[in-house]
Amino acid sequence: MEPFLTPPLYPILLVDMLVGGIRPHLYCLPILKAEIHRAALLEAATSGSPKFFLGTDSAPHPTGMKETSCGCAGIYSAHAAIEFYTQIFDTAGKIEFLEDFTSSFGADHYGLPRTTETITLEQTSWTVPWTYEFGEQTVTPLKAGEEIHWKIVGLEYP
Secondary structure, eight states: OOOOBOOOSSOOBHHHHHTTSOOGGGOOSSOBOSHHHHHHHHHHHTSOOTTBOOOOOOOOOOHHHHSSTTOOOOOBOGGGHHHHHHHHHHHTTOGGGHHIIIIIHHHHHHTOOOOOOEEEEEOOOEEOOSOEEETTEEEOBTTTTOEESOEEEEEEOO
C-alpha cells in the first residue's frame, strides 16, 4: 500500500497554544514544534498529490474538559472543516487542488466510489461562534470568535 497522510485541519504550533496565555482549545496532537514543520505539512497537503487527502479528525470535547489542569487533546473543527480547508488552499494559491483533496483522493485510496454530491462555497466573511451546544454542555470550536473568509452556501444531493 502506498503511504498517505490526512493532514491536520489547521496545523498548530506549540507557540500558537501559548501566545497570550495558555489556549487549551488549540491543544491537539501531534504538536508541531517549528514553522518549518507547518510549512512542509501545508505544502504537502496543497500539492495536488493523491497521497494527501481530507481527514478532519474533529474532537469535540466539552469546554469544561478542555479548560482543566489536564485537558483533553483534540480540537472541534467539524463546524467549518470545508471552509477552513478552502481558506488554507486559497491562501496557498492552490485552490484548484481543493476538490480532489476533499472529494476524490480519499475515495480513490480506499477503493470507494467518488461522491456525486456537491457543495457551493462563496468567498464571504463570517464569525465563528464562541461556543456551540453540546448536549447539556458546550464545545468551543476551532477559531472561536474569529473571522473566516469562506462559507458553504449550497448543497446538492443528486
